Amino acid sequence: MTAASRRRILSGMQATGRLHLGNYLGALQNWVRLQDEYDSFFFVADWHALTTAYENPSDIPAATREILIDFLAAGLDPGRCTIFVQSRILEHAELHLLFSMFTPTPWLERVPSYKEKQETLTDRDLTTYGFLGYPLLQAADILIYKADAVPVGIDQLPHLELTREVARRFNHLYRSVFPEPEALLTAYPKVPGLDGRKMSKSYDNAIYLSETVEEMGAKIKVMVTDPARKRRNDPGDPNVCPAFGLHLIFTGEDDRAMIEKECRRAGIGCVDCKKILIQGVERGVAALVERRRSLAARWSDVEEAVRAGTDRARGVARETMVEVREAMGLA
Numbered sequence: 001m002t003a004a005s006r007r008r009i010l011s012g013m014q015a016t017g018r019l020h021l022g023n024y025l026g027a028l029q030n031w032v033r034l035q036d037e038y039d040s041f042f043f044v045a046d047w048h049a050l051t052t053a054y055e056n057p058s059d060i061p062a063a064t065r066e067i068l069i070d071f072l073a074a075g076l077d078p079g080r081c082t083i084f085v086q087s088r089i090l091e092h093a094e095l096h097l098l099f100s101m102f103t104p105t106p107w108l109e110r111v112p113s114y115k116e117k118q119e120t121l122t123d124r125d126l127t128t129y130g131f132l133g134y135p136l137l138q139a140a141d142i143l144i145y146k147a148d149a150v151p152v153g154i155d156q157l158p159h160l161e162l163t164r165e166v167a168r169r170f171n172h173l174y175r176s177v178f179p180e181p182e183a184l185l186t187a188y189p190k191v192p193g194l195d196g197r198k199m200s201k202s203y204d205n206a207i208y209l210s211e212t213v214e215e216m217g218a219k220i221k222v223m224v225t226d227p228a229r230k231r232r233n234d235p236g237d238p239n240v241c242p243a244f245g246l247h248l249i250f251t252g253e254d255d256r257a258m259i260e261k262e263c264r265r266a267g268i269g270c271v272d273c274k275k276i277l278i279q280g281v282e283r284g285v286a287a288l289v290e291r292r293r294s295l296a297a298r299w300s301d302v303e304e305a306v307r308a309g310t311d312r313a314r315g316v317a318r319e320t321m322v323e324v325r326e327a328m329g330l331a
């Protein structure tokens, strides 16, 4: 099937740091599956990173490079999907500006992540215009490619709903240019971090794709387990053990069944249990880690692939902007 005859999807990752196992299992693996079914656009959102990291922008280019390597190492194929960097396509900024003219601020203030992030990231001032407008920039990112669908987790649905509202308002005020993209809902596995909370770089509890398998193993060795299991002879409960949460993803069924049984009667200790987990994680990520190492040594190839993707994306964005300017009387 040609790209033109397939439905189009778009998704991105913010350049706020390296990607971790949660990003890989939650989003990247899914994108890899989707890249043949859809005309797929995947990008690194470096401008989005600025909305919360505007005081330290110097880290963003390095994060962008690392994420592009992660994309390719995870299995995104530049020959089968379009990979690009947001800030290389200035048309995103133009569309964001034009959308900002008719988007009521209450639409942005009511997006749940606006308040949530302000409450969580208390070490910085997020009472900025750019932070408030972040979901609108996201709407521009999606609509400029006329994406038919967006792969999202349930927590991102309010953002997509805003995008749909913006498309409707534009089409109503001027003329019909944008489709209303649908949610391609994905059930993400729950990936526990080293401290038992959701794996996240902001919690400093993540295992990064850029780490060696030895570094990953060392982190797992100190990962929290069932807090009630203080001594080797105490029986444990895998249901409350974060390490077992990783077993559910990386360990084969037989070993998992054995651990569930033996943990409950103190037949296996956490040290031995984690040895099995480390082997499972190593098996699960060994190919990715190796591809990553090889790609990092061939940065110019990655750059070339991304340049080609960015050129293709820019072509599509420019076509849309011609329609937008005509519709708004700005041609």
Ligand code: SF4
Binding pocket: 225, 226, 229, 236, 237, 238, 241, 242, 243, 244, 259, 263, 268, 269, 270, 271, 273, 274
């Ligand atoms: S034996 Fe395994 S599942 Fe049980 S508490 Fe220890 S690490 Fe968790």
